[in-house]
Amino acid sequence: MNGGHRRLRSLGRALPLSPAVVLLLLFLAGPIAYCAWIAFTDLQLTGQAHASFVGLDNFRRAFRDDAFLNAVWLTLVFTVVSSLLGQNTLGLALAALMRRASKPVRTLTGGVVVTAWVLPEVVAGFLLYAFFRREGTLNALLAQLHLPSQNWLFTLPILAVSFANVWRGTAFSMLVYSAALNEIPREVEEAAEVDGARGRRLWWHVTLPMIRRSIGTNLMLNTLQTLSVFGLIWVMTRGGPGGRSQTLPLFMYETAFQNSMIGYGTAVALLLLVVGSLFSVVYLRLLRTEV
Amino acid sequence: MARTVSSRRLGRRLAADTGLLAVAAAFALPLAWVLLSSVDPHADLRVKAPDGLTLGNFDAILTPDITFTPLLNSLVLCGGATLLTVVCAVLAAYPLSRFRSRLNRPFLLTILFATSLPITAIMVPVYALFVRVDLIDTAHGTILFFAASQLPFAIWLMKNFMDGVPKELEEAAWTDGASTLQSLARIVLPLMGPGVSVVTVFSFVMMWGNFFVPFMLLLTPDQMPASVSINEFFGNRGMVAYGQLAAFSVVYSTPVILLYLLISRRLGGGFALGGAVKG
Numbered sequence: 001m002n003g004g005h006r007r008l009r010s011l012g013r014a015l016p017l018s019p020a021v022v023l024l025l026l027f028l029a030g031p032i033a034y035c036a037w038i039a040f041t042d043l044q045l046t047g048q049a050h051a052s053f054v055g056l057d058n059f060r061r062a063f064r065d066d067a068f069l070n071a072v073w074l075t076l077v078f079t080v081v082s083s084l085l086g087q088n089t090l091g092l093a094l095a096a097l098m099r100r101a102s103k104p105v106r107t108l109t110g111g112v113v114v115t116a117w118v119l120p121e122v123v124a125g126f127l128l129y130a131f132f133r134r135e136g137t138l139n140a141l142l143a144q145l146h147l148p149s150q151n152w153l154f155t156l157p158i159l160a161v162s163f164a165n166v167w168r169g170t171a172f173s174m175l176v177y178s179a180a181l182n183e184i185p186r187e188v189e190e191a192a193e194v195d196g197a198r199g200r201r202l203w204w205h206v207t208l209p210m211i212r213r214s215i216g217t218n219l220m221l222n223t224l225q226t227l228s229v230f231g232l233i234w235v236m237t238r239g240g241p242g243g244r245s246q247t248l249p250l251f252m253y254e255t256a257f258q259n260s261m262i263g264y265g266t267a268v269a270l271l272l273l274v275v276g277s278l279f280s281v282v283y284l285r286l287l288r289t290e291v
Numbered sequence: 292m293a294r295t296v297s298s299r300r301l302g303r304r305l306a307a308d309t310g311l312l313a314v315a316a317a318f319a320l321p322l323a324w325v326l327l328s329s330v331d332p333h334a335d336l337r338v339k340a341p342d343g344l345t346l347g348n349f350d351a352i353l354t355p356d357i358t359f360t361p362l363l364n365s366l367v368l369c370g371g372a373t374l375l376t377v378v379c380a381v382l383a384a385y386p387l388s389r390f391r392s393r394l395n396r397p398f399l400l401t402i403l404f405a406t407s408l409p410i411t412a413i414m415v416p417v418y419a420l421f422v423r424v425d426l427i428d429t430a431h432g433t434i435l436f437f438a439a440s441q442l443p444f445a446i447w448l449m450k451n452f453m454d455g456v457p458k459e460l461e462e463a464a465w466t467d468g469a470s471t472l473q474s475l476a477r478i479v480l481p482l483m484g485p486g487v488s489v490v491t492v493f494s495f496v497m498m499w500g501n502f503f504v505p506f507m508l509l510l511t512p513d514q515m516p517a518s519v520s521i522n523e524f525f526g527n528r529g530m531v532a533y534g535q536l537a538a539f540s541v542v543y544s545t546p547v548i549l550l551y552l553l554i555s556r557r558l559g560g561g562f563a564l565g566g567a568v569k570g
Binding site: 010012013014015016017019020021023024026027028030031032034035038043090093094097098099100101102105106108109112113114115116118119120121122123126127128130131133135136137139140167220221224227228229230231234235249252253256262265266269270272273276277279280281283284 | 303304306307308310311312314315318319320321322324325335336337338375378379380382383385386387390392394398400403404405407408409410411412413414415416417418419420435436438439440442443446471472475496499500501502503506517518519521522533536540543544547548551
C-alpha cells in the first residue's frame with residue numbers, strides 16, 4: 001500500500017467527523033475568536049460598522065469600574081457559598097447518609113433532590129423566588145418559630161440566589177459522590193474498622209482519600225456551572241436590588257445590552273472565559289489518565 | 292455482641308434516615324408550592340393547603356398564546372437541535388472509537404475542554420456575530436448554536452458508549468465489504484440503543500430548560516420558546532396570577548421530568564452523570 005493510498009484511506013475514515021467539526025468551528029470556535037477580537041474594540045449596539053481597535057482600554061476601564069469589581073466580588077461569594085460550601089458539601093453528606101439509610105428514604109430523598117435538578121432553570125428561579133419573598137414560605141416558617149421575618153431578596157439577595165443554586169445543583173454532586181462511594185470496596189472500610197478507625201477518623205483517613213479524584217472533578221464542574229448561572233439570578237432578582245446580586249454574567253449582559261457597550265461587555269465575557277478555561281485545564285489534568 | 296452491633300447499625304440507620312428526611316423536606320417545600328398552587332383557586336406565595344381544588348389555573352393558561360405556541364417553539368428548537376446534535380455525535384464518535392489515529396487524543400482533549408467552557412460567556416459575541424451574518428432572530432440560527440453548544444458533551448458521551456460495543460462483529464462485516472457507514476448503521480447503532488437514548492434525552496433536557504441562549508438569539512415574541520415566554524408571562528401577569536404561573540410551570544416541566552425518569556429507569560437507576568464524568 002503506498003503513502004497516497006493510505007492518506008486517502010485515513011481521510012475517508014475521518015470523514016464522519018466533518019459535520020461535527022464544521023458545526024463546532026463555525027458556532028463555537030468562531031464566536032470565541034470573535035470574542036477575543038471585539039473585546040479590544042469599542043463596538044456598540046448601534047452603528048456596527050464603525051468599531052475601532054482600542055487596545056486594552058476595555059480592560060483598564062473594567063478594573064476602574066466599581067460595578068465590575070462589585071460583580072467580581074459577588075461572583076466569588078456566589079461560587080464559594082453555593083458551589084464549594086453548598087452543593088459540594090451537601091452533596092457529599094447526602095451521598096454518605098444514603099449508604100446507611102433505609103431504601104424507601106433513600107429513594108424518596110434522591111427523587112426530590114434530583115427533581116430540583118431536572119426542573120428548567122427558569123422554573124427553579126420562580127420556585128425559589130416564591131420561597132424567599134416577603135410573603136413566601138421561608139418567612140411563614142420563621143413566623144411559626146417566632147423568628148423575625150424579612151424580605152430575603154432585598155436584605156440578602158446574594159445569599160438567597162446562592163441558596164437557590166444549592167437547591168438546584170446539589171443533585172449533581174450527590175450523584176457523583178454516590179457513584180464514587182459505591183466504588184470503594186467494602187473490605188477496605190471493614191478492614192479499617194477492624195483496625196479501630198471509626199466515624200470521623202475513618203472518613204478523614206480512609207474514605208476521603210479514596211474519593212479525592214471525584215472531589216476534584218466535582219469541584220471543578222460545580223464551579224464551572226456556577227460561573228455561568230444566568231437565568232436563575234435573572235428570574236429571582238435581575239441582579240438587583242442596586243446590583244447587590246449582580247454576578248459577572250449579569251453584569252456582562254447589562255453592560256452589553258442595557259448600556260449598549262458590546263465591546264466592554266465582551267471584554268468582561270473574555271475574562272470570564274479565561275477564568276473558565278483555567279478551571280477547565282485543571283479539570284483536564286485531573287482526568288488526564290482517562291483519555 | 293451480635294446484638295450490640297446490630298443495634299448500633301440500626302441506630303446509625305435511624306440517624307441517617309432522619310437526616311435525609313430533613314433535607315428532603317427542605318428540598319420539597321418549593322416543589323410543594325408549585326404543585327399545590329397550581330390547583331389552588333387563591334394561590335399566593337407560600338406553601339399552604341389549597342382552598343378547594345380547581346383546574347381553573349390550567350384552563351386559563353392552556354391557550355395558544357400562553358402555552359401551546361411557546362411549547363411548540365420549544366419543541367421545534369430543542370427537537371431540531373437534538374436531532375442535529377445526536378446525528379453529528381454518532382458520526383463523530385465512530386472514527387474516534389474505532390480507528391487509531393495520532394489526532395484522536397488531541398481532538399478528545401479539545402472536546403473535553405469545550406464541554407466545560409462557560410457557554411454563558413460567549414453569548415454576547417454570538418449575538419454580535421449573529422447580527423452580522425443575519426442569523427439573529429431565526430429558529431435555524433438558534434438550532435445551529437444550540438447543537439454546537441451541546442455537541443462536545445454529546446460526542447464525549449457517545450464515544451464512551453460506543454467503546455462499550457465489541458469490535459469483532461464489525462470486523463466480520465468489514466471483511467464482507469461493508470463500508471464504514473454501513474457497519475455503523477447496521478451493527479453498532481442497534482447495539483447501543485441505550486447510549487443513544489441517553490445522549491438524546493440528555494441533550495433535549497438541557498436545551499428545554501435553557502433560558503439564556505434563546506433569550507439572546509431570538510427577538511420576536513412569536514418565536515420564543517417556553518423558557519423565555521414564561522418570564523414575560525411572569526413579569527406581566529404572574530405577579531398576581533400565582534396559580535396560573537404555577538400551572539404553567541407544571542405543564543412546562545412535566546416533559547423533562549418524564550424523559551429523565553425514562554432514561555434513569557432504562558439504565559437501572561444508575562444514570563448519574565457521575566458515570567459519564569467519573570473521576
